Amino acid sequence: MKPTKGTSRSRTGTRRSHHGLKPLTIHKDEEGNAHLPHHATPLTGKYRGKQAKDVAKRTVRRVKKLKAIS
Numbered sequence: 001m002k003p004t005k006g007t008s009r010s011r012t013g014t015r016r017s018h019h020g021l022k023p024l025t026i027h028k029d030e031e032g033n034a035h036l037p038h039h040a041t042p043l044t045g046k047y048r049g050k051q052a053k054d055v056a057k058r059t060v061r062r063v064k065k066l067k068a069i070s
């Protein structure tokens with residue numbers, strides 16, 4: 001048995017209003033590298049001016065992994 005009053009298009013659209021994709025916000029550090037907010041810069045590994053990740057270590061690991069695959 002169907003409900004006597006169906007959901008109107010307006011109500012359906014209002015419910016779905018939060019389903020749309022939102023644009024990414026991209027920040028730049030003092031060196032001009034782009035990164036996501038509250039994340040370290042992937043190129044330099046810095047977060048808020050301090051070194052957070054060892055980028056050289058990560059690249060060595062990636063190169064070793066690629067050599068093992070090929």
